[in-house]
Amino acid sequence: MVLLLAVEGGYRLGVYRLRRSDQEYGPHVLALATATMGLLALILAFTFGLAATRFEARKQAVVDEANAIETTYLRAGLLPGDRGHKVRDMLREYVELRLDAVRLGNVEQALRRSEELHRELWKEAEAAARDQPSSTAVALFIESLNRAIELHATRVKVAVRGGIPGVLWAALFVIAVLNLAAVGYHAGLVRTRRSPTVATLVMGLSIVLMLIADLDHPQDGALRVSQQAMFDLRRTMGTMGD
Structure with missing residues (x-):
């Protein structure tokens, strides 16, 4: 739910900025959003690897x-x-x-x-x-x-x-929220209709986060x-x- 709200909030902010100013450059924002997505993927891979290693150690x-x-x-x-x-x-x-x-x-x-x-x-x-x-x-x-x-x-x-340290969980969650907000912001700037693919992105990210949480707490979840x-x-x- 929080991730969906981040996308929606970014979208509305993008529409608002488009109405107020014509200085925002869509491709530039897309490049920044892509870079943020790469950072999120890096942290996801690191956190997943850490959780999987601990699971095997257990x-x-x-x-x-x-x-x-x-x-x-x-x-x-x-x-x-x-x-x-x-x-x-x-x-x-x-x-x-x-x-x-x-x-x-x-x-x-x-x-x-x-x-x-x-x-x-x-x-x-x-x-x-x-x-x-x-x-x-x-x-x-x-x-x-x-x-x-x-x-x-x-x-x-x-x-x-x-x-997994709580600081790492917090960093992962904040970066995920900011990344999805950036995706929504770009969609608002270019006046793209809300695409179902955004929902698949949110669902996929949510599943990965839940999987990491299961690996980190192996007696409380499905794993x-x-x-x-x-x-x-x-x-x-x-x-x-x-």
């Missing part, structure tokens, strides 16, 4: 984290006593938290509980290291647990805290990062048991 983060959790789960079976059973229970809860955060949208709550589980898991790792300081199995478990915690931090940074790796991990945990 997909890869899910796979990497699932692999790290599975490795930690497997190595927990090497821990002495009932410590491995306790660790595996916490890892199952952790995976359920990850899936519930996506399904229910309770991201902040899930993050707080995830950090609590990290602390509890690390306490178990420390206790195991104290009990068996020279154990290779304990060292392998600590290595995989550390990797899982690191990937959690990476995923939060990329998937939850990351995103979603698949959590299949986490579902597979939950099923694998269920079949492994303790």
